Amino acid sequence: MKLIFKNIYPIYFLLLLLFSVSCSTDEGVYVPIDERIGALPEFVIDPVDNPTTSEKVELGRKLFWDPVLSGNFDVACATCHHPDKGWGDNLARSIGVGGSGLGEVRTGGAIVDRNANTIINSAFNGIDVNGNYDPSNTAMFWDNRVSSLEEQSLEPIKSMPEMRGNAYSEENAIAIVSQRLANIPEYVTMFNDAFGSPNAIDGDKISKAIAAYERTIIANNSRFDQYARGDVNALTSFEIRGLNSFLEMNCTACHGGPMFSDYELHDLGIEDDGINDNGVNGKFRTPTLRNLSVTGPYFHNGTFSTLEEAVNFYNNFEQNDEDAQRLNFDENEVDAIVAFLRTLNDENFDKTVPDGVPSGLSVGGDIN
Numbered sequence: 094m095k096l097i098f099k100n101i102y103p104i105y106f107l108l109l110l111l112f113s114v115s116c117s118t119d120e121g122v123y124v125p126i127d128e129r130i131g132a133l134p135e136f137v138i139d140p141v142d143n144p145t146t147s148e149k150v151e152l153g154r155k156l157f158w159d160p161v162l163s164g165n166f167d168v169a170c171a172t173c174h175h176p177d178k179g180w181g182d183n184l185a186r187s188i189g190v191g192g193s194g195l196g197e198v199r200t201g202g203a204i205v206d207r208n209a210n211t212i213i214n215s216a217f218n219g220i221d222v223n224g225n226y227d228p229s230n231t232a233m234f235w236d237n238r239v240s241s242l243e244e245q246s247l248e249p250i251k252s253m254p255e256m257r258g259n260a261y262s263e264e265n266a267i268a269i270v271s272q273r274l275a276n277i278p279e280y281v282t283m284f285n286d287a288f289g290s291p292n293a294i295d296g297d298k299i300s301k302a303i304a305a306y307e308r309t310i311i312a313n314n315s316r317f318d319q320y321a322r323g324d325v326n327a328l329t330s331f332e333i334r335g336l337n338s339f340l341e342m343n344c345t346a347c348h349g350g351p352m353f354s355d356y357e358l359h360d361l362g363i364e365d366d367g368i369n370d371n372g373v374n375g376k377f378r379t380p381t382l383r384n385l386s387v388t389g390p391y392f393h394n395g396t397f398s399t400l401e402e403a404v405n406f407y408n409n410f411e412q413n414d415e416d417a418q419r420l421n422f423d424e425n426e427v428d429a430i431v432a433f434l435r436t437l438n439d440e441n442f443d444k445t446v447p448d449g450v451p452s453g454l455s456v457g458g459d460i461n
């Protein structure tokens with residue numbers, strides 16, 4: 094068994110110690126295992142203009158689960174981001190308006206171009222190898238086209254296949270949805286509690302409440318995190334072998350930092366299967382490798398359904414991306430790598446489904 098600590102310099106520990114001591118307990122302490130990967134912090138950082146409060150979180154929870162945000166009252170955020178489906182939908186590509194059912198059995202309806210990212214830990218998007226990130230300027234979506242949870246949360250409401258359908262135009266979507274909420278007394282009270290009264294319900298407040306709720310959906314105590322924080326017995330020797338292989342093969346050229354993502358765009362040459370989705374000049378964002386056991390199928394179009402297939406994809410893989418060329422893939426290590434990747438699961442995230450939503454519509458949309 095190889096020891097992964099072999100290339101850590103004592104000075105690094107000293108710096109880490111200084112860092113830990115100087116770090117306020119409010120933000121939690123980021124524990125790097127070496128200069129490439131590490132445990133997630135204990136707490137998320139809020140944007141300066143959207144501090145998390147329990148009132149905002151409760152409002153965000155209702156909004157997230159309420160299909161009143163969709164054109165035909167049939168789709169909620171939770172339709173495609175459901176705790177029973179790893180806070181994604183376990184479909185290769187999401188099914189939005191007009192569909193019914195949850196996850197793999199969802200049918201009918203508009204098909205979205207891409208696989209749904211999980212929202213577990215999306216509050217940590219953009220975190221770098223030193224544990225730094227700015228929650229108001231980070232990476233969202235497979236092409237990084239928006240830059241915060243706040244900004245992201247209004248996009249599905251405006252999107253035709255995801256939530257809007259043909260009920261109203263993209264330009265009017267947020268105003269119409271805000272007006273609907275203003276007509277529901279329970280929402281008026283909740284917005285007043287969250288943002289002070291009197292206030293007008295608008296896209297800015299809707300987005301802040303939803304983002305505050307999403308910042309509570311975190312999973313940062315996987316066995317890998319426990320190992321990185323010092324519990325050397327948290328991983329088996331086979332899993333540690335996988336961890337070493339992962340480092341030696343240079344997967345961290347892209348999957349580094351505590352989220353195992355550089356949040357950059359790369360062209361891996363995943364085949365376009367008929368849908369004309371070229372990302373950004375063929376590039377897609379590196380996804381997190383956390384919680385993969387519950388978030389399949391994999392890659393931006395869900396082309397691989399098992400983790401073994403997803404890892405094996407890197408065999409004989411040589412793309413133009415310079416980080417891709419630094420990869421030293423060893424096919425004999427696939428099982429160990431997959432075993433290691435499974436140590437990045439933490440199933441202890443919030444799975445609460447609200448009893449009801451203020452509109453009185455079906456909780457989570459048409460998913461039954």
Ligand code: HEC
Pocket residue numbers: 157162168169170171172173174187188189190205207208209210211212215218232233234235236242245246247249250254255256303
């Ligand atoms: C019809 C299914 C569907 C619905 C409804 C939906 N999403 Fe998504 N979500 C997706 C897909 C697909 C992606 C990836 C899209 C892309 O990259 O272009 C995504 C991406 C995201 C991301 C990005 C995570 C990351 O790591 O980049 C967040 C956050 C998110 N959705 C939150 C929401 C919220 C909040 C709502 C409700 C306002 C919502 N979603 C409604 C399917 C859906």
Ligand code: HEC
Pocket residue numbers: 339342343344345346347348358359360361363377378379380381382385388390391392393394400403404407414416417420422430
């Ligand atoms: C050049 C950067 C790069 C390197 C090196 C790299 N990956 Fe990736 N990885 C990505 C990108 C980008 C995607 C998504 C591509 C897409 O969907 O088009 C991805 C996707 C994945 C996925 C699917 C995750 C999901 O949720 O869809 C797994 C698993 C994975 N990589 C594991 C690995 C392993 C193991 C290694 C080392 C053998 C590795 N990667 C090396 C950039 C990289």
